[in-house]
Amino acid sequence: MxxxxxxxxxxxxxxxxxxxxxxxxxxxxxxxxxxxxxxxxxxxxxxxxxxxxxxxxxxxxxxxxxxxxxxxxxxxxxxxxxxxxxxxxxxxxxxxxxxxxxxxxxxxxxxxxxxxxxxxxxxxxxxxxAQPERTPLPxxxxxxxxxxxxxxxxxxxxxxxxxxxxxxxxxxxxxxxxxxxxxxxxxxxxxxxxxxxxxxxxxxxxxxxxxxxxxxxxxxxxxxxxxxxxxxxxxxxxxxxxxxxxxxxxxxxxxxxxxxxxxxxxGSVNPVLLLPAKLATAAEQVAQQYAASITMGAGQFCTNPGLLITLAGEATEKFAAALQQQLHSIAAGTMLNPAICYHYYENREQLARRKGVQTLVSGASQVAQTKGAPALYRVSGQHFLASEELQQEVFGPSSLLVVCADEKELQTVLSQLHGQLTATVMAEPEDLQQFAVALQLLADKAGRIIFNNVPTGVEVGYAMHHGGPFPATTDIRSxxxxxxxxxRFARPLCFQDWPQQLLPDALKDGNPLNIWRKVNGEITRDAVSK
Incomplete structure (x- = not known):
């Protein structure tokens, strides 16, 4: 062709x-x-x-x-x-x-x-x-x-x-x-x-x-x-x-x-909540999992995990070191076009210059080859809360690790997040009860909540929801x-006292399409009885 x-x-x-x-x-x-x-x-x-x-x-x-x-x-x-x-x-x-x-x-x-x-x-x-015999009015x-x-x-x-x-x-x-x-x-x-x-x-x-x-x-x-x-x-x-x-x-x-x-x-930065028990038992495994997710397709997914949120501690340090090591070993990937590649390096450099941001991984620029090198940055919860710009998406193989001093700061960080397409929780069973408030705060910010997996990858099916609160989308319901x-591409139309022969098939008494309908408040495929 x-x-x-x-x-x-x-x-x-x-x-x-x-x-x-x-x-x-x-x-x-x-x-x-x-x-x-x-x-x-x-x-x-x-x-x-x-x-x-x-x-x-x-x-x-x-x-x-x-x-x-x-x-x-x-x-x-x-x-x-x-x-x-x-x-x-x-x-x-x-x-x-x-x-x-x-x-x-x-x-x-x-x-x-x-x-x-x-x-x-x-x-x-x-x-x-119709109920013509209803009183006081039909x-x-x-x-x-x-x-x-x-x-x-x-x-x-x-x-x-x-x-x-x-x-x-x-x-x-x-x-x-x-x-x-x-x-x-x-x-x-x-x-x-x-x-x-x-x-x-x-x-x-x-x-x-x-x-x-x-x-x-x-x-x-x-x-x-x-x-x-x-x-x-x-x-x-x-x-x-x-x-x-x-x-x-x-x-x-x-x-x-x-x-x-x-x-x-x-777009979305797709926050990942990394809870203590999970990192204590599987820091290296989680690091390997997320290094692959951050760099998948050169980071050019709307569900790329651009924000990793956790608590200060020994397990977090182990995770950060393992993630650094993994990202250092991953080669730069070809980006979609020169403009996207240019803006990737420009945006990550702006991120690196923000107050309190520490560079953990910063692969050399390959903008001339239209390739994006992996990058990882770190910031405290305090500095994250002080700069809304840290929530801006860096479209490419980059992520920001936010380390909170305590659970109260963690909750504040989660409550201040922008709307997201996805949010992910990496946790062991013992984490779930202790951090129940944090989990609800995270759920309030996203259209899809993922447990112990990565956000990259969107299944096509009946239950999938790929949307979220603003600014992830302009319509939280869609x-x-x-x-x-x-x-999204339909509107309700109400027919009152309309002749049967002029009604759409979906609304005719006999239900010629044999679809599920709500008749007098009950879900049924039956014809409307006179």
Whole structure:
């Protein structure tokens, strides 16, 4: 499959603009040859208009039709074969094994949403049948369910060129809910984006979807994204990236005549609470475990453990020494692009200069080779509390060890943490009762709590929640991974005294979809009895 550099707009391609960009290979430190044309304002209008028109038909497609569409997307992505893997490797610097696994994760989450559609209860159908004989006033027939929003704008992530990108969780969830999608392609992997976009385009045509159900536009810098964000035709936004970019999108939306939901995942330092009994019995084992987690993928995970919090003591000193030794032995890893690599070294140098911060590991800069060397810093709980900047994310293979003087200081540190995607507890059973207050303080700050494991790695399934309190995300209630991600792209609609023939199938008396519903307050699959 050749790469043309054109924008995908519904069932057509377009390249009317004069501005262009090229992708960069961080391993060879060379620009890739293909030229991509940046979308113009007219192409933005065309994509949004097509999506708006497509929504009128797509919103009424059956769950089965949309499930088949999603499964066809998954099949078309796999059909690209090695060229997709090779291109994603070239544009990200990530190893082939990682990209191969990520492709299967992408396909798995698409298929998960197909299963969610077939099971059907996600629409939250609730029926309160009429009670005309009720006194003193009759009860009307009231029925409620979730319905799609309209065209959704998706901003892919730099660190997952497949799973959090063009056909990633945001796109799959939005399409599953019945919404057209417009992707603003990530400028770090435009070739990967085009290959996947064409696969989605093919699937849409094969399945008889309306023209405009999916589009992908290329842009450099914030201009295209801001134009799309402010367009009245866009009804919700999914974003994965930095705090700065996420807040720029959020702020722009608040200035619209019609504000819309922004589901922005903006990173996290993912605190790890290392409790005394655990370090006393397994300091070296935990150090080895966390050295691997800190440096996995050159530290370029939103769940990278960037903050290690513990109490002063002999076990902590043993752990710190073992972690230093482990990190010294790990080679620098290729980072996603030169800008990310540059900011990694810049941010860790700023961290090292903060008052009270001690450098334990600081691998020499390899910014010229686009490689991130491991780093580890240490600070007292007192100094940590005095500087909010110490909570800022250093995106890369770096972590900060916070050593608290006593349990009271530990609790204060935990209570002052920002919102997080994850929080982890490394503990023995005897730790759990003694530090019950600390555990609750930690749980209050995160969307997912992990016990005796590492935060890197996010399972795709029904129970997963990948979100958290601000500033980890802009909406504490939402997740970007797992079956519940579909809920972000739907809204409740209540039908009162509506004729049976005009009701959605999910709300009809006979329950033709055979889904679980709440009728008169009870969960059932039964038909509504008269």
């Amino acid at each position: 050749s790469i043309t550099g054109e924008n995908i707009i519904g069932f057509t391609t377009s390249a009317t603009g004069t501005d262009q960009l090229r992708a960069y290979d961080p391993v060879s430190n060379a620009t890739l040859p293909e030229i991509f044309t940046i979308a113009t304002g007219a192409e933005v209008e065309l994509a949004v208009n097509k999506a708006t028109t497509a929504f009128r038909a797509y919103r009424h497609t059956s769950p089965e039709v949309r499930a088949v569409f999603l499964e066809t997307i998954a099949t078309e992505i796999l059909a690209i074969g090695d060229p997709l893997l090779e291109r994603a490797v070239a544009e990200s610097g990530l190893p082939l094994a990682r990209i191969t696994g990520e492709r299967m994760r992408t396909v798995t989450q698409i298929r998960l949403f197909a299963a969610v559609l077939r099971e059907g209860s996600w629409v939250d159908a609730i029926i309160d049948p 009860r009307p027939d009231i029925r409620k369910m979730l319905v799609p929003l309209g065209p959704i704008l998706v901003f892919p992530a730099s660190n997952f060129p497949l799973a959090f990108s063009t056909a990633g969780g945001d796109t799959a969830a939005a399409l599953a809910a019945g919404n057209p999608v417009i992707v603003k392609a990530h400028e770090s992997h435009p070739g990967t984006n085009e290959l996947v976009s064409v696969a989605i385009q093919k699937a849409a045509q094969q399945c008889g979807m309306p023209d405009g159900v999916f589009s992908s536009l290329t842009g450099a810098g914030p201009a295209l994204g801001q134009q799309l964000v402010k367009h009245n035709g866009i009804k919700a936004i999914g974003f994965t990236g930095s705090f700065k970019a996420g807040m720029a999108i959020f702020d722009a939306v608040t200035q619209r005549r019609e504000p819309i939901p922004v589901y922005a995942e903006m 997740t970007s991974v797992g079956a519940s991600a579909i809920l």
